[in-house]
Amino acid sequence: MNIEWVRGSVRYALADIRQVRNGQLGNLAEKTRIDASRFNRNPPRFLSYANGRMVRVPSSPVKAKQTRVKGKSVILMHEYDYSLVPWRRAIGSLDEPLQAWIRYCYGDYRYHAEQLKVVPYVWQTFIVRQPGRISGKVKQRLQGLALLAVQVVAREIDGRPDRYTYAELADMVGVTADNWRKWYQGFWREIMDLCAEIDNLSLQQLMKKKSGNWRSQNKHLQNSGFRL
Numbered sequence: 001m002n003i004e005w006v007r008g009s010v011r012y013a014l015a016d017i018r019q020v021r022n023g024q025l026g027n028l029a030e031k032t033r034i035d036a037s038r039f040n041r042n043p044p045r046f047l048s049y050a051n052g053r054m055v056r057v058p059s060s061p062v063k064a065k066q067t068r069v070k071g072k073s074v075i076l077m078h079e080y081d082y083s084l085v086p087w088r089r090a091i092g093s094l095d096e097p098l099q100a101w102i103r104y105c106y107g108d109y110r111y112h113a114e115q116l117k118v119v120p121y122v123w124q125t126f127i128v129r130q131p132g133r134i135s136g137k138v139k140q141r142l143q144g145l146a147l148l149a150v151q152v153v154a155r156e157i158d159g160r161p162d163r164y165t166y167a168e169l170a171d172m173v174g175v176t177a178d179n180w181r182k183w184y185q186g187f188w189r190e191i192m193d194l195c196a197e198i199d200n201l202s203l204q205q206l207m208k209k210k211s212g213n214w215r216s217q218n219k220h221l222q223n224s225g226f227r228l
Contacts, residue, residue, distance in 0.1 A: 003200075003203060006203050006206070006207060007106060007157070007203070009087055010087060010091070010102060010106045010203075010206070011106045011107075012084060012087075013084045013087035013088050013091065014088075014091070014102075014103060014106055014107040014108065014111065015107075015108060016108050016110065017080070017081065086210055087210065089209075089210075090206050090207075090209040090210035091103070091206060093209045094202065094205055094206060094209060095205075096117060097117065097118060097120075097121035097198075098198070098201065098202040098205055098206075099202075100114040100115075100117035100118050100121075101114075101118050101198055101199065101202050102202050102203075102206065104118060104150075104154060105153075105154045105157055105158070105199065106157075115147065115150050115151065115154075118150050118198070119146050119147050119150060121198075122146050122149070122150060122191065122194055122195060122198065123143060123146045125194060125198075126142075126146070126187075126190065126191055126194055127139075129190075129194075134187075138183060138184070138187075141173045141174065141175070141184070142184070142187055142191070144172070144173070145169070145172075145173070145184075145187075145188060145191060146191055148164075148172070149188070149191040149192050149194075149195050150195055152164070152192065152195075153192060153195035153196055153199065154195075157199060166180055166181065166185065169184070169188065170184075
């Protein structure tokens with residue numbers, strides 16, 4: 001699996017691509033033009049009475065259908081958007097934590113809040129994997145680092161590395177640099193590795209979902225009589 005190709009395809013699928021339309025002036029220009037002149041479209045008719053008086057009465061309107069449409073109808077979905085439908089369908093079929101990671105890590109500003117759905121999953125997985133007991137004070141300080149680890153790994157994947165020094169991390173937690181190296185450095189690396197593992201798992205599950213949807217769609221078309 002070419003992971004960089006998958007990442008690029010996911011970014012395109014989650015991008016805010018808006019179809020360019022003509023706008024109000026363009027739509028008016030496509031409509032049939034109405035030519036106004038001093039001549040009536042329907043000629044007037046004259047009624048004559050017995051006393052010789054002529055009365056001018058407009059003719060009745062003529063109903064006719066338009067034989068040729070000027071312009072063209074607006075397409076409902078662009079061809080490029082349609083090509084991204086399998087990716088979007090596969091993303092929507094993932095489990096909520098993996099789906100939230102994909103949307104936050106590879107989406108735009110609209111999915112910024114998805115990181116809050118990833119942090120509980122990262123923290124719960126981290127606690128389950130611990131062989132021993134962690135004190136309450138250390139655990140409380142590590143919970144704040146889970147969100148930071150999600151953000152750091154997402155920036156690295158996006159090509160915007162933002163590594164923190166041990167002194168900066170110790171200052172965020174509220175401990176000394178020596179205390180950080182002794183108690184928190186190993187936990188921080190585990191959380192970072194866990195976020196990278198979640199990224200790989202999300203992309204693998206995404207490709208499986210996409211391949212499964214593609215096979216089921218082809219099978220449905222073959223059952224309907226289409227040859228692929």
